[in-house]
Amino acid sequence: MKKIDLVFGIHLHQPVGNFESVFRLAAEKSYIPFLKIVKDYPFFKFALHISGPLWEYFEKNYGLVFEIIGELLERGQVELWGGGFYEPILAVVPERDALGQLEMMNEYLMKKFGKVPKGMWLAERVWEPHLPSLLAKAGIVYTIVDDYHFKSVGVSEDSLFGYYITEHDGSPLIIFPISQRLRYTIPFGDAQKTIGYLIDSATEWGERTAIYADDGEKFGLWPGTYDWVWKRGWFENFLNLLSENLQTINIIHFSEAIEKHKPIGRIYLPCASYFEMNEWTLPAQLADRYRNLLSELKDEGRFDLLMPFIKGGFWRNFLVKYEESNRMHKIMLYLSERLNDLRGSITKAEENRAKRALYRAQCNCVYWHGVFGGLYLPHLREGVYRNLVECEDELDKATHKRIREWAEGVEKDIDFDGSPEYILRNPKISLYFKPSYGGALTNIFFKPLQWNILDTLMRRFEGYHNIVKKGIEKKKGEGVKTIHHIIASKEENIVEHLNYDWYQRLSFLDHFLGDGTNLDSFKATTYIELGDFVNQPFDAQIRSGEEGVSLELVRDGGVWIFGKRFPVIVRKVITLPKSDGTFSVDYEVVNNSNERIFWFANEMNFGLMSRDFPGRYFLFPGRVSEKILPGQIMEINNINELILVDENSSFELKIKSENEASLWLFPVETVSLSEEGFERVYQETMVLFHFRFPLEPGASFKNRYIWEFEMD
Numbered sequence: 001m002k003k004i005d006l007v008f009g010i011h012l013h014q015p016v017g018n019f020e021s022v023f024r025l026a027a028e029k030s031y032i033p034f035l036k037i038v039k040d041y042p043f044f045k046f047a048l049h050i051s052g053p054l055w056e057y058f059e060k061n062y063g064l065v066f067e068i069i070g071e072l073l074e075r076g077q078v079e080l081w082g083g084g085f086y087e088p089i090l091a092v093v094p095e096r097d098a099l100g101q102l103e104m105m106n107e108y109l110m111k112k113f114g115k116v117p118k119g120m121w122l123a124e125r126v127w128e129p130h131l132p133s134l135l136a137k138a139g140i141v142y143t144i145v146d147d148y149h150f151k152s153v154g155v156s157e158d159s160l161f162g163y164y165i166t167e168h169d170g171s172p173l174i175i176f177p178i179s180q181r182l183r184y185t186i187p188f189g190d191a192q193k194t195i196g197y198l199i200d201s202a203t204e205w206g207e208r209t210a211i212y213a214d215d216g217e218k219f220g221l222w223p224g225t226y227d228w229v230w231k232r233g234w235f236e237n238f239l240n241l242l243s244e245n246l247q248t249i250n251i252i253h254f255s256e257a258i259e260k261h262k263p264i265g266r267i268y269l270p271c272a273s274y275f276e277m278n279e280w281t282l283p284a285q286l287a288d289r290y291r292n293l294l295s296e297l298k299d300e301g302r303f304d305l306l307m308p309f310i311k312g313g314f315w316r317n318f319l320v321k322y323e324e325s326n327r328m329h330k331i332m333l334y335l336s337e338r339l340n341d342l343r344g345s346i347t348k349a350e351e352n353r354a355k356r357a358l359y360r361a362q363c364n365c366v367y368w369h370g371v372f373g374g375l376y377l378p379h380l381r382e383g384v385y386r387n388l389v390e391c392e393d394e395l396d397k398a399t400h401k402r403i404r405e406w407a408e409g410v411e412k413d414i415d416f417d418g419s420p421e422y423i424l425r426n427p428k429i430s431l432y433f434k435p436s437y438g439g440a441l442t443n444i445f446f447k448p449l450q451w452n453i454l455d456t457l458m459r460r461f462e463g464y465h466n467i468v469k470k471g472i473e474k475k476k477g478e479g480v481k482t483i484h485h486i487i488a489s490k491e492e493n494i495v496e497h498l499n500y501d502w503y504q505r506l507s508f509l510d511h512f513l514g515d516g517t518n519l520d521s522f523k524a525t526t527y528i529e530l531g532d533f534v535n536q537p538f539d540a541q542i543r544s545g546e547e548g549v550s551l552e553l554v555r556d557g558g559v560w561i562f563g564k565r566f567p568v569i570v571r572k573v574i575t576l577p578k579s580d581g582t583f584s585v586d587y588e589v590v591n592n593s594n595e596r597i598f599w600f601a602n603e604m605n606f607g608l609m610s611r612d613f614p615g616r617y618f619l620f621p622g623r624v625s626e627k628i629l630p631g632q633i634m635e636i637n638n639i640n641e642l643i644l645v646d647e648n649s650s651f652e653l654k655i656k657s658e659n660e661a662s663l664w665l666f667p668v669e670t671v672s673l674s675e676e677g678f679e680r681v682y683q684e685t686m687v688l689f690h691f692r693f694p695l696e697p698g699a700s701f702k703n704r705y706i707w708e709f710e711m712d
Helices: 020-039 052-061 063-074 095-113 131-138 147-152 181-185 193-203 227-232 232-243 254-259 274-282 282-301 301-308 315-321 323-341 350-360 376-399 465-470 521-525
Strands: 005-012 048-050 078-080 141-144 164-168 171-178 209-215 249-251 408-412 421-425 429-434 440-446 511-512 541-546 548-561 565-577 581-592 597-606 614-621 624-628 633-644 651-674 676-694 700-711
Touching: 005 020, 005 193, 005 254, 020 052, 020 063, 020 095, 020 227, 020 232, 048 052, 048 700, 052 063, 052 095, 063 078, 063 095, 078 315, 095 131, 095 350, 131 164, 131 171, 141 147, 141 254, 147 301, 171 181, 171 209, 171 254, 171 548, 181 193, 181 209, 181 548, 193 232, 193 249, 274 282, 282 301, 315 323, 323 350, 323 376, 323 440, 350 376, 376 440, 376 676, 408 541, 408 548, 421 548, 429 565, 511 565, 521 651, 581 597, 624 633, 676 700
Parallel strands: 005 048, 005 209, 005 249, 048 078, 141 171
Antiparallel strands: 164 171, 408 421, 421 429, 429 440, 511 597, 541 548, 548 565, 565 581, 581 700, 597 676, 614 624, 614 633, 633 651, 651 676, 651 700
């Protein structure tokens, strides 16, 4: 009689920084229903991975999860998987941290269930060839990746029913290839057809193992799946069909498959992730061409034949595609290095506090963007930055023990672009500057609130924007679509919100505006920029003194009118005092040309979470009586002060300008793709102080900004 083994794995994860309401919704609509129903089908063996953020959430809110898993473990129905505790991409964090995260998960599962995992879930299935030696140090015997990894080195479809062995530096690792066919049909396709496929794949020798492993959120949380999987009974029907065919389909654990079957062979896999990820990591224009190519091949019926030869991008290039992702990643690496350098000179408690914050900041979801919001979701970025700020604060406290007043400056090429960044910090504030890019302020870490006030994202073209421009076609069909095939829009006329920035949305960016510029053209970046300062390099010099630390940034640049350059110097000096919750920026613009210069502006961008985040607003004393929300559009003349308020934390940031200025304020919003389709997402609020007056040849203009941070 023909037989086939089936191994089934499920991965449950919610990212650091996600809303508690999403955790709760996922638990109620997906995780709890899944665990409850499999408990009633003892024959159904499966592997289970739960990420650290979810374990922590379940501890506080769902003790039932531990009870069910304990019962399933007792009767041998579930096999627990390990992994990096806070779901990092292991290949892009320092090895000491990757190993630390793996060991943290091992210790957690041992403490809670008395089990040390032998298998692990590899976050986003991002594989790089050096991983076997790392995983061996954590006692990991096997992992799972997509069958695309195998197909790309020539393994045929018929040779994917089982596992392979690879190694690095003499450390072996067993790898199972996840069936893409099963990943797309469970739970989206007809259950009977999935069972039929398994039966058709069975052999007289029973040597084959079919492999399924995927996200648990597709069982109830993804759009349309709750009704399909639970109300209309897809999963229960699937389990019943399995129970009727147990003579052919033998459900076993991954570890049992290793004991029962020999490896199909030895293999060495290239750098890869799942097939869709390889599209998302490509540069936008190339991703659009790549998608069109795939569509053509599918229409021609040649896709399956040519798939092994199709290679998209490489996960690490998200750090090239998105400078905001790279900025977070490189600050994480910098803080990891600081922590490692301090080991032995700080207490274990101090080290553990900093390490946990660092590990939480390594959660992968915010470092990339595809069909999920990821990097485009401000609350996920805030979650990572909150932990980066906490880590830095812990390291600063451990470094400056019992010293109440201090200020220091650091010069270091943090982002590995060949040019140094500068950090000015004291007990309350850390300021990150990038002289090579407009002398811009990239981050403000306000440590009492663990808040990066300048958490921003530029508007950029994405390959899927062409779908928006062509018009979104709504199609109806049977069943429910996978998350990779949902094309919809959450609002009408979303194409009207497609605007693109030619520069990064940072702060203290210096503009010289052309005649005709107005708020609308500046908002749409269709205005004329006359200066060469916004994204060009400044010279930098850092100084420390008795009162604090300062950074001087100077560019001998120009203003360009009708193709002719008029020399202009912009100098800005940032001063951060010891322990004080203030800093100042002194500007000087020197007109070295023989023409008048008319319109100078300083751009600042504030990451405030949403258009109408509760309790966050701007005040303009003496000019505007009402509260101005982050999503409003404003044009105000003759002001010299604004106040940013966060009522929830009794926080105020006062920005005072020595000279009166005109001010433009508007929300910067992107159009991105999420689980539910295309949506407009608030990223930050832009504030532009601009000064319009004739600056005579040889003359200079000076202005001072004072930033005051206050908490009750």
